[in-house]
Amino acid sequence: xxxxxxxxxxxxxxxxxxxxxxxxxxxxxxxxxxxxxxxxxxxxxxxxxxxxxxxxxxxxxxxxxxxxxxxxxxxxxxxxxxxxxxxxxxxxxxxxxxxxxxxxxxxxxxxxxxxxxxxxxxxxxxxxxxxxxxxxxxxxxxxxxxxxxxxxxxxxxxxxxxxxxxxxxxxxxxxxxxxxxxxxxxxxxxxxxxxxxxxxxxxxxxxxxxxxxxxxxxxxxxxxxxxxxxxxxxxxxxxxxxxxxxxxxxxxxxxxxxxxxxxxxxxxxxxxxxxxxxxxxxxxxxxxxxxxxxxxxxxxxxxxxxxxxxxxxxxxxxxxxxxxxxxxxxxxxxxxxxxxxxxxxxxxxxxxxxxxxxxx
Amino acid sequence: xxxxxxxxxxxxxxxxxxxxxxxxxxxxxxxxxxxxxxxxxxxxxxxxxxxxxxxxxxxxxxxxxxxxxxxxxxxxxxxxxxxxxxxxxxxxxxxxxxxxxxxxxxxxxxxxxxxxxxxxxxxxxxxxxxxxxxxxxxxxxxxxxxxxxxxxxxxxxxxxxxxxxxxxxxxxxxxxxxxxxxxxxxxxxxxxxxxxxxxxxxxxxxxxxxxxxxxxxxxxxxxxxxxxxxxxxxxxxxxxxxxxxxxxxxxxxxxxxxxxxxxxxxxxxxxxxxxxxxxxxxxxxxxxxxxxxxxxxxxxxxxxxxxxxxxxxxxxxxxxxxxxxxxxxxxxxxxxxxxxxxxxxxxxxxxxxxxxxxxxx
Numbered sequence: 001x002x003x004x005x006x007x008x009x010x011x012x013x014x015x016x017x018x019x020x021x022x023x024x025x026x027x028x029x030x031x032x033x034x035x036x037x038x039x040x041x042x043x044x045x046x047x048x049x050x051x052x053x054x055x056x057x058x059x060x061x062x063x064x065x066x067x068x069x070x071x072x073x074x075x076x077x078x079x080x081x082x083x084x085x086x087x088x089x090x091x092x093x094x095x096x097x098x099x100x101x102x103x104x105x106x107x108x109x110x111x112x113x114x115x116x117x118x119x120x121x122x123x124x125x126x127x128x129x130x131x132x133x134x135x136x137x138x139x140x141x142x143x144x145x146x147x148x149x150x151x152x153x154x155x156x157x158x159x160x161x162x163x164x165x166x167x168x169x170x171x172x173x174x175x176x177x178x179x180x181x182x183x184x185x186x187x188x189x190x191x192x193x194x195x196x197x198x199x200x201x202x203x204x205x206x207x208x209x210x211x212x213x214x215x216x217x218x219x220x221x222x223x224x225x226x227x228x229x230x231x232x233x234x235x236x237x238x239x240x241x242x243x244x245x246x247x248x249x250x251x252x253x254x255x256x257x258x259x260x261x262x263x264x265x266x267x268x269x270x271x272x273x274x275x276x277x278x279x280x281x282x283x284x285x286x287x288x289x290x291x292x293x294x295x296x297x298x299x300x301x302x303x304x305x306x307x308x309x310x311x312x313x314x315x316x317x318x319x320x321x322x323x324x325x326x327x328x329x330x331x332x333x334x335x336x337x338x339x340x341x342x343x344x345x346x347x348x349x350x351x352x353x354x355x356x357x358x359x360x
Numbered sequence: 361x362x363x364x365x366x367x368x369x370x371x372x373x374x375x376x377x378x379x380x381x382x383x384x385x386x387x388x389x390x391x392x393x394x395x396x397x398x399x400x401x402x403x404x405x406x407x408x409x410x411x412x413x414x415x416x417x418x419x420x421x422x423x424x425x426x427x428x429x430x431x432x433x434x435x436x437x438x439x440x441x442x443x444x445x446x447x448x449x450x451x452x453x454x455x456x457x458x459x460x461x462x463x464x465x466x467x468x469x470x471x472x473x474x475x476x477x478x479x480x481x482x483x484x485x486x487x488x489x490x491x492x493x494x495x496x497x498x499x500x501x502x503x504x505x506x507x508x509x510x511x512x513x514x515x516x517x518x519x520x521x522x523x524x525x526x527x528x529x530x531x532x533x534x535x536x537x538x539x540x541x542x543x544x545x546x547x548x549x550x551x552x553x554x555x556x557x558x559x560x561x562x563x564x565x566x567x568x569x570x571x572x573x574x575x576x577x578x579x580x581x582x583x584x585x586x587x588x589x590x591x592x593x594x595x596x597x598x599x600x601x602x603x604x605x606x607x608x609x610x611x612x613x614x615x616x617x618x619x620x621x622x623x624x625x626x627x628x629x630x631x632x633x634x635x636x637x638x639x640x641x642x643x644x645x646x647x648x649x650x651x652x653x654x655x656x657x658x659x660x661x662x663x664x665x666x667x668x669x670x671x672x673x674x675x676x677x678x679x680x681x682x683x684x685x686x687x688x689x690x691x692x693x694x695x696x697x698x699x700x701x702x703x704x705x706x707x708x709x710x711x712x713x714x715x716x717x718x719x720x721x
Binding site for chain 1: 541559562585586669
C-alpha cells in the first residue's frame with residue numbers, strides 16, 4: 001500500500017503554497033515533514049487528507065486516483081497542535097468514539113481502548129472529562145483516539161508543540177514504537193530537527209512550499225542535498241563560511257588564506273560555501289590539519305554539561321558546542337578549530353559537493 | 361533594579377486551605393540577588409506561574425511578603441511595582457510602527473522624545489531591529505513581533521525586575537537560538553534582575569545564573585546549571601534536567617557499595633541510610649560507558665535498542681531488570697553485542713526518599 005503525490009500543487013489567493021511536489025509514502029512508515037512555520041507542512045497534510053483539492057497533479061492511494069475525494073470518504077485520522085476532544089464525553093468514550101461509529105462489539109472496543117490508554121498512560125484518567133485534564137493529558141487522549149481508529153493514513157500536525165518539554169521527550173520515545181506496531185502511513189509535521197531525529201523514519205525537508213529532500217531521516221541529516229536542507233535540518237544552526245579554492249589555498253572573503261588539506265585539497269579552483277555543525281567547531285585543535293579561525297565571543301550559554309559558545313567571524317554568526325563549562329568573556333578574541341574532514345562543501349549553486357565521512 | 365526577598369511566602373487557591381496539599385505554592389523563603397538572571401523551571405502545574413504572578417502582583421499571596429530592595433510590595437498593584445513583563449504571545453500594537461511600539465512604555469511614563477529616541481535606538485540595535493523601526497508592526501512575522509515584545513519589556517530603565525513568561529514558546533527553533541542569545545547578551549549588558557518562567561530546560565539552563573526548579577508546589581533546588589546537572593538535590597531535578605534524564609536504580613547501600621539485585625556497584629564514598637527509606641542510585645546517561653569485554657568490575661547489561669540522533673546515540677539498555685539509558689558520543693563505537701557497562705564512579709549520586717545524600721569520606 002502507498003500514498004503517491006504526483007506533481008501536486010496548491011495556490012491560495014494567487015500565492016503558491018505548495019509548488020508541484022512528487023512524493024511516495026509506503027505503508028507502515030513514519031514520515032516527518034520538517035520545516036519552519038509556513039514552509040507548507042499543514043498545506044501538504046491537508047492535500048494528503050483530501051481536506052483541500054490540489055490545483056494541479058494527482059493523488060493516488062494504492063494505485064487508485066483519490067484526487068478530490070473528500071476526507072469523509074477516506075479512512076484518515078488527524079491530530080492537531082490544539083487538543084481536540086469531545087468535551088462532554090469521558091476520556092474512555094472519546095477514545096471509543098471512532099470504534100463505535102464502525103459498530104465494533106463492546107468487549108472489543110473495551111480491549112482496544114484499554115490498550116491505547118495503557119500505551120499513552122491514560123488508564124487512571126479514563127473516567128474523567130477532557131476539561132478536567134492537563135494539556136498533555138488532553139493531547140494524549142486525542143492521540144489515543146487517532147490510534148484506535150486504525151486509519152490508513154494518520155496525520156499529526158505538530159502534535160507535541162503545546163506540551164511540556166519533558167512530556168514531549170517521553171512521547172517522542174514512545175511514538176515510534178506505537179507507529180511501527182500499526183500498519184498505517186504516519187505523517188508527522190514538526191519545526192524541530194531534534195524531534196525528527198528522535199522519531200527516525202523518513203524525513204521530507206520543507207522550505208517555502210517545496211520539498212527540498214526526502215529520504216531516511218539520518219541520511220537527510222548526514223547528506224543534505226543543498227544548503228537549504230542543511231539549514232532546515234540543523235539545531236543548533238549550521239555554521240557557514242564562503243571561500244575560494246586556489247591552488248593549495250583556501251581564500252577567504254577577509255583575505256585570510258588557509259591551507260587546503262584533507263578532502264578540501266581535491267576541490268576544483270573556484271568558489272564554495274563550507275558548512276559545519278556546531279559540535280565540529282572546537283576550542284582545541286584535534287589534528288595538525290585543523291583550520292584555525294580567530295573569532296570574537298558574543299556570549300556563552302551553559303547547559304550544565306556543555307557550553308554553546310556564540311561567535312562572530314566577520315559578518316558570520318557561528319556557534320561552537322563544546323563539552324564542559326567554558327566561561328569566556330564576551331568580546332574576547334579566541335582561536336577555534338575545524339577539522340577539514342568534518343566540513344560540508346556546497347557549490348555556488350548551494351548544491352552539496354562533499355559531505356563528511358560517517359563517524360564510526 | 362532590585363533584590364527580591366520572598367519572605368515566608370505561600371499561596372493556595374482555596375479560600376480555607378486545610379493542609380499543605382491545598383497549596384499551589386508551598387512556603388518558601390528566598391532572597392534573589394539584584395541584577396541576576398533567574399529561571400523558574402518545572403512542568404505544567406508545578407507552581408511556577410503562581411510564583412511569577414505573586415511577584416508581579418497579579419496574585420495576592422495567602423501568606424508571606426514580597427520585598428523589593430527591602431520594601432514590602434505585597435499589597436501594591438502590578439503597575440506600582442515598577443516591573444516590566446514579557447508574555448508568551450507577542451503584545452504589540454499592529455497599527456503602530458515598530459519604533460512607536462518600542463517607545464510606548466516610555467511615552468506612557470512621560471519621558472522626553474530625546475531620551476526615548478536614544479533608548480529605543482539602543483534597544484533596537486541590541487535586538488537587531490534597527491532596519492525595521494519605520495515599518496508597521498502589522499505585516500511582521502511572529503518572531504519579529506515577539507522581538508518587539510521583548511524590546512518593550514527591556515526599554516524602560518530602572519525597573520525593579522523584568523519578568524518573562526515562556527517568551528520563546530511560539531518561536532521557531534532557529535530564531536529561538538538567536539533570540540535566546542540576544543536576551544543573554546542584553547542581560548550581561550544591562551544586568552537587570554530577570555525572572556524567566558519556562559518548562560524548557562535548555563532555555564532555563566542557558567539563560568539563567570540560577571535555576572529555580574519547582575515540582576508539585578515545592579522549590580526542590582536552586583542552583584547553577586552545572587550544579588543541577590552534576591549534583592541534583594532531588595530525584596525530580598535529576599529526571600527533569602537532561603535528555604534523557606538521570607537514571608535512577610533502586611539499591612541497598614552497604615557501606616561503600618550499592619547492591620542492585622545480585623550486582624554490586626562501587627560508590628564514591630561511604631553512605632549511611634537509615635532503614636526503611638527508599639534508596640536510589642542516580643547516574644546520568646552521559647556517565648555510563650558500554651564495552652564488549654568486562655573491564656574488571658563491569659556490570660552485565662543487555663542492549664534493547666540504539667537510537668542514532670545525529671550528534672550522539674541514545675542506547676536503551678536493561679541492567680538487572682531495570683531500564684537504563686546510555687548516551688554514546690558520535691565518535692565512540694557501540695553495537696548490540698556490548699554486554700558490559702561501567703559507571704563513572706565519581707558521578708554517582710545516592711538518594712534517600714528522593715533527596716540527595718552526602719557521602720562520608
